[in-house]
Amino acid sequence: xxxxxxxxxxxxxxxxxxxxxxxxxxxxxxxxxxxxxxxxxxxxxxxxxxxxxxxxxxxxxxxxxxxxxxxxxxxxxxxxxxxxxxxxxxxxxxxxxxxxxxxxxxxxxxxx
Amino acid sequence: xxxxxxxxxxxxxxxxxxxxxxxxxxxxxxxxxxxxxxxxxxxxxxxxxxxxxxxxxxxxxxxxxxxxxxxxxxxxxxxxxxxxxxxxxxxxxxxxxxxxxxxxxxxxxxxxxxxxxxxxxxxxxxxxxxxxxxxxxxxxxxxxxxxxxxxxxxxxxxxx
Numbered sequence: 124x125x126x127x128x129x130x131x132x133x134x135x136x137x138x139x140x141x142x143x144x145x146x147x148x149x150x151x152x153x154x155x156x157x158x159x160x161x162x163x164x165x166x167x168x169x170x171x172x173x174x175x176x177x178x179x180x181x182x183x184x185x186x187x188x189x190x191x192x193x194x195x196x197x198x199x200x201x202x203x204x205x206x207x208x209x210x211x212x213x214x215x216x217x218x219x220x221x222x223x224x225x226x227x228x229x230x231x232x233x234x235x
Numbered sequence: 236x237x238x239x240x241x242x243x244x245x246x247x248x249x250x251x252x253x254x255x256x257x258x259x260x261x262x263x264x265x266x267x268x269x270x271x272x273x274x275x276x277x278x279x280x281x282x283x284x285x286x287x288x289x290x291x292x293x294x295x296x297x298x299x300x301x302x303x304x305x306x307x308x309x310x311x312x313x314x315x316x317x318x319x320x321x322x323x324x325x326x327x328x329x330x331x332x333x334x335x336x337x338x339x340x341x342x343x344x345x346x347x348x349x350x351x352x353x354x355x356x357x358x359x360x361x362x363x364x365x366x367x368x369x370x371x372x373x374x375x376x377x378x379x380x381x382x383x384x385x386x387x388x389x390x391x392x393x394x395x
Contacts, residue, residue, distance in 0.1 A: 210382060
């Protein structure tokens, strides 16, 4: 994890925390594609079925990238957490995918 | 003559992919069952609100994903079955394996954090377009991404 300070969650209300400030929607997205060789190998693997590790890796990398960009935006507005995070994937062309991560940037403080 | 060769190629591909697909499926199910048994002490909920017992826990986002494809033979079976409609059993196993694998990977990430429970788990499926073949024709082999994500609750290591 690049930024340890930012807490992420896909729940709106965290037990033991209070939201002191709402800082609005933050998002990060990325469009990625594998090179032709990997795409070709995945096509061959698709013939025998099972996991297509090349694509899994591609999507995981892009999801991490999208999350990092979202976190950078949250740091920019002075948040210490992003809550209600959602992921969405769109296939925009053969072998290329857009990954979007979005959530609400907030300031959280621990309840005593 | 050309038609016979084409038919023979399709037949050979079906046999080979059937054998590979079946072996792969068996192996995958064995691994899924084994890991599900190992990770059964991590509780997974799709409830939003964690109960009061988790008040002192820290939280983090965990996710697991996998891209699964169906093999050629099962795809042909599915095409044939579509004429009559009904259950496409050959594709059901691919979806089942993909979703369970995604949940398992999410649980594995939660286990690395030392979490005991994952809340608000969401499952998402997205189709990936078929691969382009060299002659520009679109292959319509089934290929989908399965994503599971949720909020893992854990007790921080340096807690007093």
